[in-house]
Amino acid sequence: MEANMVTAIDSKSSATYVRRLEHLLDASRLLNSTLELSELTEIVLRIVQDEIPVDRCTLFVVDRKQKLLRLFIGLGGHAAVTGEPLDIEDAYADERFQQKFDEQFGYRTKDALCLPVFNCDGVIVGVLQLLNRTRPLNREDKEFLDSMCTYLGLALHNAWVHRELVESRKAEQELRQIRDRLEQAEKLSAMNELVAGIIHEMKNPLAVAIGYCSLMEEEVTAPVTERVSKVKTAVAQALKVAKNFLNFARSAGERVPTDVNSLITQTTELxxxxxxxxxxxxxxxxxxxxxxxxxxxxxxxxxxxLLKNAHQAAGDKAGGGTISIRSSHNSERSTIRIEISDDGPGIPAEVQSRIFEPFFTTKPSGSGTGLGLAVSKRIIEAHWGKLTFESTPGQGATFIIELPVHESTF
Known part of the structure; x- marks a missing residue:
């Protein structure tokens, strides 16, 4: 009878041992099949809870960049710091236990086992925490957990190496894009200076042409005078555009008393x-x-x-679109408000949160630096103002400038 019982127990232990070996082989295969931390965590917790008699299983991952546990407190945090297993029979009797988590999740922790997880270099990469055992853990349970922690350490190490490689490549790509856009911005700046110089050279001949038109008006007959007057008006308009451009291109950055409506008119003329x-x-x-x-x-x-962006949006509309620009003064708030609206396609909802980010653009490569709105927002905020927008996809967009009225320099 006793021999039969011993044989039955040995048979049961052998079956458990074989099943756990199969689970360890499955774990090794699955952990090597993914480099995503979330998938690794799910695989580990599922296998451990299938084999070990515990109510709850949690994997804490050490942040390699900051070299600390993401929850660097409590029992798991202590195991991460010391690198030693921590087996607590009564969690509430241990001062290191954080009761607030039980209160937060409506849980009651009785006992806890925290196992540090090391990579192949002996560096801690995580902590496996088991709560509320349904029976005492035997030697086979502990050997299984040790093996799981070994496999898990290798998998977490590989996942971190993969993540760092991906982040490095992404950072290199972003730096390359920023460098390309800065080069483009520098070319535009150089072109701006070049064009400003050309227009400056054009301004003098235009002024001379207006002077000669005035002289001719005094010396010719009426029919010719009318034609000379038209020439004079056209040249005057060209000179006005040239002056507007130079005012824009060569601003010294000094704050002076300004008629904002005049700025709006000059810009629209450009x-x-x-x-x-x-x-x-x-x-x-x-x-x-x-x-x-x-x-x-x-x-x-x-x-x-803002007007160029509105022009691009409205210009894509069949038959041509409409741009509206309005200015108003709120005397109670002592602010000036400018609204620039277009009836184009509007701003897609999925990019609205990013349109003021530097280098973000929805324009085709080479047709925009992604700096216009970011720089505009910075300029308005430097004037203690606000730049916001309203847009419904398919119904156009409105950009709103609000500037405080200052009667003296600041």
Whole structure:
């Protein structure tokens, strides 16, 4: 009878041993099949809870960059610091136990076993924590857990190496993109200076042409005078555009008393040809605004960026779209408000949270640096103002500038 009982026990132990070996082989295969930490965690917890009589199993992963446990407190944190297993029979009697987690999750921890997990170099990479055993752990249970921790250490090490490699490649790619965009921005800046120099050289001949037109008006007959007057008006308009461009391109950054409506008018005049070429209609509704101290060149840069974006959006509309620009003054809040609206496709919901990020652009490669809105927002905020937007996909977009009115420099 006793011999039969011993044989039955040995048979049961052998079956358990074989099953656990199979589970360890499965664990090794599965852990080597993925490099994602979330998948590794799920695999480990599922296998451990199938084999070990515990109510709850948790894997804490050590952050290799900061060299600390993500939950660097409590029993798991202690095991991570010491690198030694921690077996607690009564969790609430141990001062290292954090009761707040039980309160947070509505759980009651009775006992805890925390096992440090090491990689192939002997560096701790995680802690496996088991709570509330349904029976005492025997030697086979502990050997199984030791083996699991070995496999897990290798898998976590590989996952971290993979993650660091991916992050390194991603960082290299981002740096390459930033370098390319900065180079493009530098080229645009150099081109801006070049064009400004050309227009400066054009300005003098235009001024001379206006002077000779005035002289001719005094010396010719009426029919010719009318034609000379038209030439004079056209040259004067060209000279005005040249001056507007130079004011924008060569702003010294000094804040001076400024008529913001005048800046709006000058900027729209710079884009007159662009609007006309794409059949974009411009509607201006400018209320009387008080004079305020701003850097006119910087504010004009913001207006130009927003109007060019609106022009691109409205210009894509069949038959040409409409851009509206409105200004108003709130005397109670002592603010100036400028709204620039277009009836284009609007801003997609999935990118709205990113449009003010430096180098973020939805334009095709080579047609935008992704700096326009980021720089514009910075300029407005430097004036103690706000740059916001409202957009419903398919119904256009409105960008809103709010500037405080300053009657003296600051």
């Amino acid at each position: 884009l007159t040809y662009d609007f006309r070429s794409r059949r974009v209609k411009l509607v201006c509704e400018l209320d009387h605004l008080p004079i305020t101290w701003v850097d006119p060149g910087s504010i004009q840069q913001v207006l130009l960026n």
